Amino acid sequence: MSTLTREETESLIQEVLEVYPEKAKKDRAKHLAINDQSIEQSKKCITSNRKSLPGVMTIRGCAYAGSRGVVWGPVKDMIHISHGPVGCGQYSRAGRRNYYVGTTGVNTFAEMNFTSDFQEKDIVFGGDKKLAKIMNEIESLFPLHKGITVQSECPIGLIGDDIEAVSKKAAKELNKVVVPVRCEGFRGVSQSLGHHIANDAVRDWVLSNRDGQHFESTPYDVTIIGDYNIGGDAWASRIFLEEMGLRVIAQWSGDGTIAEMENTPKAKLNLLHCYRSMNYISRHMEEKYGIPWMEYNFFGPTKIEESLRRIAAFFDDSIKEGAERVIAKYKPMMEAVIAKYKPRLQGKRVMLYIGGLRPRHVIGAYEDLGMEVVGTGYEFGHNDDYDRTIKEMGNATLLYDDVTGFELEEFVKRIKPDLVGSGIKEKYIYQKMGIPFRQMHSWDYSGPYHGFDGFAIFARDMDMTLNNPCWGKQTPPWKAVKPAEEVKAAA
């Protein structure tokens, strides 16, 4: 099926909306749009960051997921207490594959689950005493930890525990950083507010800890902000930043440490990958410490080259040379990857529905492989995300915000993309529909996808999924219509 025209897309949206009751229809209509590159401001065509409708299937998370799971979770040498009932922490434990170096349980703790396991009596009498006790236990059981964060679950906000007071007291006693984070799940409409709250906690409790202290700096200090090292992404980015002559002094927060976070204000430039989850802290550092920040995109060689040149523009000629050297070094490698996979993937159409930065960032990587993204959407994006997306997407393609299970299914049925990239909750629906699917939250247990090395893996994975022989075997043999000659031969 060829690409839809603007009118066809419009009628597709109307058709899908038809099943909703009047009020729901009106609400959902605002979240579905047809891309128009001439629009400067996304709010003219799409509404985002609003509460999901009751009764529809949404795949959003909560503020706790945004703080504990995304921003704080990967900080490896801190212990993150899921303060509240046991489930929130246990069922989200180690699901995001934030890789790190260290011995888990000795000096790193990112894969472990620490919880205060609230019982009825804690709800009735308050959990502050329990929290204080937990912190002492942590200190005696895991003496090599570098700090503690308290990640509140819903009940904490409801019963009004004073986790700040407990944290301040514990910080003094343990002489370590203790950060209370008010990321109760009921706050906000999605995990997005959790990111913001976590950023504010970093700002209030961590960032200024080493102000005025001496730091051996170089003119080439940069930080990687908003790269969670999923499947090793941050490492794949870091190696060629270092190759071009920069010094990466901090990784936020994949494979990151509290010391790196505290040293971040000493950087010369903040490199921001996930705009959605970490722009708040970058903006704060720009204002308070005068550190410029810049968004970069390390998906696919075209975007990488563009980003490297823009990064180099902040520095002197030696870095600019370094950037060109790195680009030249990897060019033949990338050309080989494209030569191998492009013929196999050319012209294939992709629909995406992911969170954070990927709905717009991976478009370039698909285009490098000759593929086309025909629909994209954010789980929890805001207006500024869509502002940035409109320019990346082709005209008359679909944009959907916080799309419901039903809508996405209908869109896919009608548009019939060759590949769907979304999360684990969607994966098996589409695979059973016979449509190749990649899980784009944690790269389907593959990765890294960032950087030059990542692109080779990305291309291989897309090829592996799209050209898998299983898609031709959707009809069981006894239902397949046999060609006439074969039937004759059998008779």
Place this chain on the structure above:
Amino acid sequence: MANIMIRKNDAGGLVFYLPKRDLEDNIASIEFDTPAKWGGELKLASGGTYYIEPQEAPARLPVSVRAKRVDAPE
């Protein structure tokens, strides 16, 4: 009244950012732009208008200030 942040973009123009609404927009014009008096009405590229109390120009951007919404399509 809302807290806003004003910063410079790569092209050297002023950018308006309203964290509460994740509204980011270029500032088309600023009423007063001298070292002694800075601020007044901000006209955004989208057509909205915000007002900040005229003040001494900030030593460096970005700067967070309180702004009043005069007329903005929301």
